[in-house]
Amino acid sequence: MSSLSDNPHYGAQKQDEEVLDSALRPKTWEDYVGQSNIKENLRIILTAARQRGQSPDHLLFYGNSGLGKTTLAHLVALEMGKSIKMTSGPAIERAGDLAAILTNLSEGDVLFIDEIHRIHKSIEEYIYPAMEDYKLNLILGKGPMARTMELQLPHFTMIGATTRPGLLSAPLRNRFGATFQLNFYRPEDIEKIIARSANILSISIEPDAITVIAKRSRFTPRVANRLLKRVRDFAQVKNLGTATKEIAEHALESLEVDHMGLEPGDKKILLALIEKFGGGPVGLQSLAAAAQEEEDTILDLYEPYLMQCGFIERTPKGRVVSRLAYEHLGLTPKSKNQLF
Numbered sequence: 001m002s003s004l005s006d007n008p009h010y011g012a013q014k015q016d017e018e019v020l021d022s023a024l025r026p027k028t029w030e031d032y033v034g035q036s037n038i039k040e041n042l043r044i045i046l047t048a049a050r051q052r053g054q055s056p057d058h059l060l061f062y063g064n065s066g067l068g069k070t071t072l073a074h075l076v077a078l079e080m081g082k083s084i085k086m087t088s089g090p091a092i093e094r095a096g097d098l099a100a101i102l103t104n105l106s107e108g109d110v111l112f113i114d115e116i117h118r119i120h121k122s123i124e125e126y127i128y129p130a131m132e133d134y135k136l137n138l139i140l141g142k143g144p145m146a147r148t149m150e151l152q153l154p155h156f157t158m159i160g161a162t163t164r165p166g167l168l169s170a171p172l173r174n175r176f177g178a179t180f181q182l183n184f185y186r187p188e189d190i191e192k193i194i195a196r197s198a199n200i201l202s203i204s205i206e207p208d209a210i211t212v213i214a215k216r217s218r219f220t221p222r223v224a225n226r227l228l229k230r231v232r233d234f235a236q237v238k239n240l241g242t243a244t245k246e247i248a249e250h251a252l253e254s255l256e257v258d259h260m261g262l263e264p265g266d267k268k269i270l271l272a273l274i275e276k277f278g279g280g281p282v283g284l285q286s287l288a289a290a291a292q293e294e295e296d297t298i299l300d301l302y303e304p305y306l307m308q309c310g311f312i313e314r315t316p317k318g319r320v321v322s323r324l325a326y327e328h329l330g331l332t333p334k335s336k337n338q339l340f
Contacts, residue, residue, distance in 0.1 A: 005059070010030070016156060016305070018036070019135070023200055024197050024200055024201075024225055025070075025071050025074065025276070026071055026075070026076065027075075028075075028078075029043065029075060029079075031196065032068070032071065032072075032237045032258070033185075033189045033192045033193050033196070033221075034068075034185045034189040034221075035067075035068065035072075035182055035183070035185075036182045038072070038182065041178070042059075042072065042075075042076065042180075043079070045057065045177075045178060046076065046079045046080060046143075047061075047339075048098075049080070050079075050080065054155070055080075055108050055155045055156060055157045056157050056177075057157070057176070057177020057178055058075070058131055058157060058158040058159070058176045058177050058231075059076070059157065059158075059159045059160070059174060059176060059177065059179075059180070060116075060159075060160045060161075060162070060165075060168075060173065060176040060178070060179040060180070060319065061073070061112050061159065061160070061161045061162075061179075061180050061182060062161070062162045062163065062164075062180075062181055063163070063182030063183065064163060064184070064300070064304050064305075064333075065098075065163055065219065065222070065300065065301075066219060066220040066221060066222030066223055067180060067182040067183070067184070068112055068221060069220075070086075070112070070114065070161065070184060071110040071158045071159040072159075072180075072182075072318075073086075073110065073161065074324055076110055076157070076159060076302040077109075080108060080110070080157075082086065082106075082108045082109050082110055082130050083106065083109050083110070083299065084109070084110040084111075084112055085101065085104070085105060085109060085110070085111050085112070086112045086114070087101055087111075087112070087113055087114070088113065088114040088115045088118070088119045088200040089113060089114070089115040089116050089117060089118035089119040090115060091121055091281065092120070092123055093120070094123075095122075095123065095126050095138060098123055098126055098127065098130075099126075099136055099138060099151070101152060102130055102136055102151075102156075103136070103152050103153070105153065105156045106154055106155055107154040107155055107156075108154070108155060108156065108157075109157075110156065110157050110159060111156055111157070111158045111159075111222060112159045112161065113158065113159070113160050113161070114161045115161070115162060115163075116160035116161060116168065116172075117162045117163075117164045117165070117167040117168050118161050118167075119172075121169065122170060124172050124194075126138075127129070127175075128170065128171065128172075128175060130153055130158075130173045131158055132175060133151065134155055135150055135151065135152060135153060135156065135239075136150070136151040136153055137150050137151075138150075138151065138224075139340070141163055142331075149283070150167070158176075162300070163300050164300070165179075174285075184218075184219035184220065184305075184308055185219045185220065185221065186216065186219075187214050187219070190214040190217050190219060190220075190221065190224050191210050191211060191214045193221050193224055193225070194210045194213055194224050194225075194228055195210055196226075197225050197228055198210070198228060198243075201228075202231070203228070203239055203243060204242040204243065205228075205231075205242065205248075206243065206244050206245060207241040208244070208248075209231065209243045209244055209245045209246035209247065209248040211245075212245055212248040212249055212252070213227050213228055213231060213252070213262070214261060215260075216252055216257050216259065216261040216304045216314070217253075217261060218261040219308065220305075223261070227252060227255075229255065229335060230251055230255060231243050231248045231251045233251075234247055234250065234251035234254070235247050235251075236264040249266075252267065259310060260328060261305070262328070264308075265301070265302060266292070266302055266305070266306060268291050268293075268327065269287070269291050269293070269298060269303075269306065269312075270306070270311060270321060270325050270329060271320045271329070272287060272290040272291040273287065273312065273319060273320075273332060274321055274325075274326070274329075276290045276322070277290070279318060279320060279321040279326075279333060280316045280317075280318055280320035280321055281313075281315050281317035281318035281320050281321050282319055283318045283319075284298065284299070284318075284319070286318075287318075287319060290309050303319075306325075310322055310324050310325070311324055311325035311328065312325065
């Protein structure tokens with residue numbers, strides 16, 4: 001049986017989606033909505049570096065996926081008038097992979113490494129001198145015939161992005177000149193993002209429909225844009241010129257996204273906590289096994305938003321479900337001991 005990815009139409013559709021996502025990415029600081037403090041600090045860092053005629057310090061962005069880390073990296077490169085080269089931690093498997101990337105940089109370029117916490121520890125040893133002294137020390141050969149070759153690198157700015165800053169080693173983390181945490185967005189900022197995206201995609205949408213999408217977007221721009229495109233699809237199939245509040249609600253209900261933005265995966269985590277562990281506390285490994293999800297998926301995808309909503313809490317003994325979660329799911333706790 002062939003997989004979905006074997007379908008030639010699937011590849012074209014995926015490419016179209018990537019083109020759309022690129023089109024929606026802000027190209028100026030003014031278009032980048034939210035994260036005001038980070039934007040202001042970045043602009044000061046970049047302006048000072050430009051006045052000195054130097055490359056900016058290396059930067060580390062961390063926060064949930066979809067909050068704009070990649071977009072900020074692109075804006076840094078645009079602000080400095082330089083090119084950006086993009087890779088990810090898992091893609092750098094050997095020292096030769098890192099050497100190929102670094103030696104192809106030009107003076108002042110930006111190197112963006114997504115999921116930087118997944119870089120192998122042996123590769124980090126080569127990154128340290130590259131970040132500090134713009135040198136790459138490669139070991140050629142093995143045994144008595146081994147020798148070290150030093151390559152001089154152009155000055156560049158490395159931007160690391162991670163959802164798990166705690167997994168970065170201290171030596172690597174300390175070599176970044178500035179570290180910024182991206183937080184969830186305010187509802188009014190999400191509404192501005194949706195309105196901007198609708199304009200770019202030539203979608204006619206009512207203000208009430210924007211509000212409906214914003215409330216279910218998990219305070220995350222990437223999710224908001226994804227839901228907007230699905231509402232567009234429903235409006236198109238229904239032959240409506242405008243995406244109305246009713247169409248938005250119908251589309252999101254069909255996608256099983258409730259009024260708080262919870263999707264089936266979120267509810268599965270909460271129900272596993274309630275039905276199999278009496279509301280908790282329970283450890284991550286046990287919860288992952290009960291919910292049939294990977295531990296990393298729970299940590300990166302589900303848990304941050306559930307905690308933001310106040311539906312679960314981490315305690316020294318494990319995860320615990322809140323009264324709000326019971327109320328949201330229409331359930332009654334068996335005892336007061338299950339609540340925090």
